[in-house]
Structure formats: C-alpha cells, structure tokens
Amino acid sequence: MALFHRLVRFMDPADQIFFGELGDKVPISQQELVGLETGVFQPGLLPWQEGFKLSGARAKIEKILSPLPSVPQFLCIGLNYRQHAEEANFPIPEFPLVFSKPPDTLAGPYEEIEIPLEAKCMDYEAECCVIIGKDLKSPLPSESLDPYILGYSVGNDVSARYWQDPGRSGGQHGFAKSFDKFAPFGPTIVSPETLGDITKLTMTTRVNGELRQESRLDDLIFSIDQLLRHLSMGRTVKAGTVVMTGTPSGVAAFMKPAPQWLVKGDVVEIMLEGVGTIKNTFV
Incomplete structure (x- = not known):
C-alpha cells in the first residue's frame, strides 16, 4: 500500500516546513492551495526513510515548495x-x-x-x-x-x-x-x-x-x-x-x-x- 496519494511539501504561516497529503486534490495553481489545511507526515524524515508516515497533526499551507529539499542529481x-x-x-x-x-x-x-x-x-x-x-x-x-x-x-x-x-x-x-x-x-x-x-x-x-x-x-x-x-x-x-x-x-x-x-x-x-x-x- 502506498504511503501517500499526492505528496506536497510546503511552508506553514509559522515558516515550518512539512510534507503533506493532498489526497485526490490535483493542484492547478499555488493560489488554490494557500490556506488549505492538510494532514502532515512525521517531521524530519524524507519520503523513502523508515518511519515516514502521517503524524496525525494538520497544518495550513502558506507556500508550496519543491517536492524534495534536495536531490542527488x-x-x-x-x-x-x-x-x-x-x-x-x-x-x-x-x-x-x-x-x-x-x-x-x-x-x-x-x-x-x-x-x-x-x-x-x-x-x-x-x-x-x-x-x-x-x-x-x-x-x-x-x-x-x-x-x-x-x-x-x-x-x-x-x-x-x-x-x-x-x-x-x-x-x-x-x-x-x-x-x-x-x-x-x-x-x-x-x-x-x-x-x-x-x-x-x-x-x-x-x-x-x-x-x-x-x-x-x-x-x-x-x-x-x-x-x-x-x-x-x-x-x-x-x-x-x-x-x-x-x-x-x-x-x-x-x-x-x-x-x-x-x-x-x-x-x-x-x-x-x-x-x-x-x-x-x-x-
């Protein structure tokens, strides 16, 4: 079973960064996502690391970021x-x-x-x-x-x-x-x-x-x-x-x-x- 459906990485109004679950929401623009509250994953982990799962907490989207903080290449x-x-x-x-x-x-x-x-x-x-x-x-x-x-x-x-x-x-x-x-x-x-x-x-x-x-x-x-x-x-x-x-x-x-x-x-x-x-x- 997949760990997520649609994964989004974002900053909340307090400048905290999260991975969130958009579910069936397909984003057409950043504007339609700003202000949306979504479930977030355990902080400090990347999507392929052990323990990456929904934390039960929720956060409000302020700004959409690159889906990954960095890439090998x-x-x-x-x-x-x-x-x-x-x-x-x-x-x-x-x-x-x-x-x-x-x-x-x-x-x-x-x-x-x-x-x-x-x-x-x-x-x-x-x-x-x-x-x-x-x-x-x-x-x-x-x-x-x-x-x-x-x-x-x-x-x-x-x-x-x-x-x-x-x-x-x-x-x-x-x-x-x-x-x-x-x-x-x-x-x-x-x-x-x-x-x-x-x-x-x-x-x-x-x-x-x-x-x-x-x-x-x-x-x-x-x-x-x-x-x-x-x-x-x-x-x-x-x-x-x-x-x-x-x-x-x-x-x-x-x-x-x-x-x-x-x-x-x-x-x-x-x-x-x-x-x-x-x-x-x-x-």
Whole structure:
C-alpha cells in the first residue's frame, strides 16, 4: 500500500516546513492551495526513510515548495518522444540518450527562474519525472521495478540552446541545461498506485497562455521500465534521484518560421494530468 496519494511539501504561516497529503486534490495553481489545511507526515524524515508516515497533526499551507529539499542529481533523457524526433529530423535512437543535471538545478514549481547573462536561446521542455524511492542497481531482468519508484511528478528541463550547439558543446547536452534552477518540478509527487497507467496521461506546455506542447505519454520511445534498467546498469541510482524522461514535440527551437526563445517576463506553465501544473516566470 502506498504511503501517500499526492505528496506536497510546503511552508506553514509559522515558516515550518512539512510534507503533506493532498489526497485526490490535483493542484492547478499555488493560489488554490494557500490556506488549505492538510494532514502532515512525521517531521524530519524524507519520503523513502523508515518511519515516514502521517503524524496525525494538520497544518495550513502558506507556500508550496519543491517536492524534495534536495536531490542527488537529475538523470535526463533526450529524444524520447517519436514526434519530437520527427520535428528535429533525427532518427529514432537505438538506446536512450542520457545526460545529467547537477543538484543546484533544482527549483520549486512556482519559483522565478533567473536567466543568466551567458544563457542564450532559452527553451522549455515539458518532462514527466520519475522519483526514485530506493537505491537501484543492476536489477535482474525478471525483477519488478515498482518498489523502486516513489512516484511521478512534472518538470521543465530548461535549456540554453546556445550552449547545446555541437560546436560549443562537443555534442553533449548537459552543460546547456545545468545552470542554477534549470530544473523546476512539482507541485506534487503522486504515487504509482494513485496515478495508474501513465501512458494514458496527457502533458501540455503553455507559454504566456499559448499552447506549445501537447502529447500523451504513449508517444514515449523508451518506457519507464526500459529507462530505469538502462540507467542502473552497473551503477547506483540513489533514492531521491529525479529522472526526466524526455520532452514531446513543440519546443521553441523547432518552431516555424523561426525559434521562439524564452525572454524576460515569459511565464511557462507545464501540466501533467493527475499531477498538477508548475508555473515559472523567467526573470
């Protein structure tokens, strides 16, 4: 049985930080959650640690925070939607294209994202995120990976395409995507049991209200199971790691007749059914 349905991390009016249970509430905005009173979990514990359970106490939400206070890393997959491969005019990959983002790219679901002066050609990438709840290394082919998945969330693999250009990156993706706060995600972590079959879910991106990305997750090239087995070959994927599973078609880089890069003041909203919506302003 899942320890939670929809996990949210928040600050109360006294500046205390809690993990709370939203139950069947799917948050569309921070505003609709502020003032809501919810059951909270035992303080001082992370969701994968022993003893993490509802405490019986309740607290009022003042501010929604990142679902986790820190992460070991973000493991990310490029080119994992068929329609995105088509818009980029790239062949379907034989193996997952893997890169990583460091811990300081973590940002909350409603935080402002600073555009550094050096970060040019700014882009968004809607991502279904898998949160690892138990250290995973070299599972047997017959072994179920369900016990290793804490839950799902939604994020934005923010990218400065200028630094993703092969001439500047050597064909590597990570540097362009590793500026501070370039990985906002949230607003909840939803248990696999609550979310069900993720391939039936739809994910969307809106920039200043304009729909840019819309795809069901059945367009994924590599399934969650395939990705986790590939990522954990001979190496430990630690609990708390966030796996960003790729982005659908509709990114700014491939818009016609010209790319529509993010600029100061743009508001990016990314929604995953059952999980909620993150909303970040670029400053």
